[in-house]
């Protein structure tokens with residue numbers, strides 16, 4: 001954990017914290033509890049108080065190697081030093097806590113980035129903004145927090161979290177401002193979810209970088225003071241006054257063109273006074289002499305002009321004054337002074353950027369008492385106070401002012417409007433001094449004794465006070481300069497994180513409830529559609545089955561009927577004689593087949609009608625179950641049925657016509673043709689049966705052919721011979737009979753040929769039909785077509801059901817996954833809200849504010 005790291009960072013050599021740093025009381029120095037031993041100072045970490053009774057024992061203070069002073073004197077300096085060290089202890093406590101909190105914040109941001117990469121964080125687009133405020137508070141500003149990646153995907157899932165409130169949010173650090181130009185729209189609202197999430201990710205990275213620099217800043221034991229101001233206001237003179245030495249070149253003409261960093265040489269450059277000039281573009285690495293050029297201090301007066309060669313001059317100087325007098329070498333922290341070029345058009349921007357750097361703990365603005373604040377000076381102060389909160393204002397060259405009270409009043413009025421915070425603490429932060437006099441009085445480097453009333457000079461009575469304030473601010477109250485920005489930043493960050501986390505927590509909670517409700521509704525709906533699908537499909541299957549089998553039966557019955565009737569059908573074809581016998585044969589065959597096909601067509605027509613009604617019924621069932629518009633809009637075209645697969649009976653019948661096709665001796669027809677009347681139907685039947693029997697035995701033709709002879713021998717002769725003369729009987733009758741016997745069959749055969757042909761064709765067809773199972777196959781063909789056609793709407797319905805079920809199912813899976821996401825996210829943000837609230841409280845509790853006033 002980061003906290004452990006920082007606890008280790010706490011250097012026990014600097015201050016002894018007793019047995020453990022958890023203890024409320026720490027022994028600052030001396031031996032605690034031993035009345036004979038050295039004096040001790042007890043510091044109560046929790047209360048931040050020092051037990052003054054044991055602190056001072058009336059002896060002179062001595063600086064030790066560990067920066068701890070053992071107090072042996074009863075002097076004000078010793079007390080001041082003790083205070084400084086105590087304040088360092090306090091500072092370390094706060095620094096460690098802030099360090100820990102910065103680390104926690106950084107970890108939280110990393111966690112948020114990780115979360116953001118898996119489940120994008122909802123970032124409200126309705127951010128409070130002065131220019132957009134009125135718009136955002138309007139009803140129309142109810143913005144969905146979530147935008148879909150694809151524009152076409154307009155149908156939101158009910159479970160998708162949305163911010164239904166018209167609340168606006170006011171982020172400070174997490175604010176993503178995408179406005180372009182003064183009047184442009186808030187572009188955030190046009191971004192989709194992934195773009196927002198990416199921007200937020202970048203924001204987190206940016207904040208993490210800033211946190212790193214804040215940590216570096218608070219961990220840095222040194223403090224940097226940027227001395228800036230108008231041209232020629234006496235900045236270099238002021239630095240020299242602080243050093244009590246003429247180190248920096250002063251001139252009536254503007255001279256300092258390069259930033260100069262004044263550093264204590266004893267601790268930082270082995271006590272060697274020199275200048276390290278850093279060429280433009282080079283990064284100063286003290287251990288790498290290639291990164292700078294070394295010059296003697298005397299060269300400074302030339303170097304400060306060489307802004308075209310050098311970006312920074314590091315000026316190592318030795319301050320031999322005691323630690324309680326020297327600002328650079330104060331015994332507590334390293335202080336670096338930066339003498340900036342005077343503000344002009346060229347340097348303004350650079351100085352402003354410089355002043356914003358994290359390592360700048362304090363900005364001292366030197367203003368010429370004769371000129372008051374220039375425009376660039378005023379601008380600089382307002383922007384610097386924005387960044388640093390507090391700024392020291394040194395009104396220099398006060399010795400040149402005759403009516404000093406009037407000047408003070410005027411300047412204070414200006415300070416009031418420029419930086420109310422500085423004005424509030426003006427006794428500490430606004431000083432009227434004469435740097436020149438300070439140097440002149442102490443040209444050798446002697447310093448003041450810290451007493452403001454010891455006559456530092458008639459025109460700069462405030463310089464001691466200024467120095468004390470500066471020293472206290474930097475050394476003792478470093479929390480204000482170093483830690484307060486970090487604290488303020490953390491407070492803002494945690495406040496934003498609380499808001500962001502709570503928004504997400506709220507939305508994911510709503511999303512979770514929404515998903516649960518959806519699931520509750522969807523369960524019965526899903527079961528219902530499954531049942532309805534099974535029922536409807538079964539009804540449709542049964543309908544198809546019954547219609548198909550009815551069509552089959554009907555077709556078969558009709559075909560059977562015609563086949564049975566075809567023997568006796570009157571074909572209406574006239575026999576035009578034997579010369580046209582082939583044509584006759586073709587017509588007969590065609591007509592008979594035609595009759596059968598007529599029936600087949602009628603069966604097909606019947607099937608079409610049945611199919612049409614069944615389709616209507618199937619559609620009705622589909623609409624009843626799935627609702628209007630759920631089925632594809634199809635139209636049944638009855639003529640399309642049986643349009644391709646023609647009946648091929650014709651092709652199956654032997655078209656060859658032989659002479660035998662015209663011979664079909666038949667007793668009945670014989671009688672009919674020969675004009676023989678059969679007495680009654682019984683005889684007719686008997687004869688018919690006999691004839692048929694004979695036919696069946698293959699004798700019919702013989703009987704017919706030789707029938708007359710049989711008749712003549714059996715009956716005719718016996719009866720007729722009794723009445724006819726013998727001549728007739730013996731000569732004429734036999735001849736006649738023979739003629740008849742030969743002629744009649746021939747006559748019969750001749751006359752019966754067309755009928756015989758029809759009979760033979762019918763027989764042939766029937767044989768064929770029987771052998772091919774024509775009735776069954778045709779009925780099957782017709783009914784199969786019905787089944788096939790009915791299967792189309794049935795399939796449409798089944799598909800529609802499948803689609804609905806699939807939709808429901810995927811919707812269910814989506815809701816389940818949303819629910820899971822919501823649950824995971826909800827627990828993440830609940831935990832996060834708890835954590836950031838705790839951290840917010842912790843950071844708020846750091847008591848840095850009390851050091852706003854330097855006592």
Ligand SMILES: Nc1nc2c(ncn2[C@@H]2O[C@H](COP(=O)(O)OP(=O)(O)OP(=O)(O)O)[C@@H](O)[C@H]2O)c(=O)[nH]1
Nearest residue numbers: 232233234235236237250251254255256342435436
């Ligand atoms: N009378 C009087 N003159 C001063 C005082 N401080 C500085 N001067 C003079 O003012 C002039 C400018 O002083 P510098 O210290 O060079 O001013 P600066 O602000 O550093 O100048 P640049 O860096 O070039 O802008 C010098 O001639 C100083 O001697 C002061 O307190 N009183």
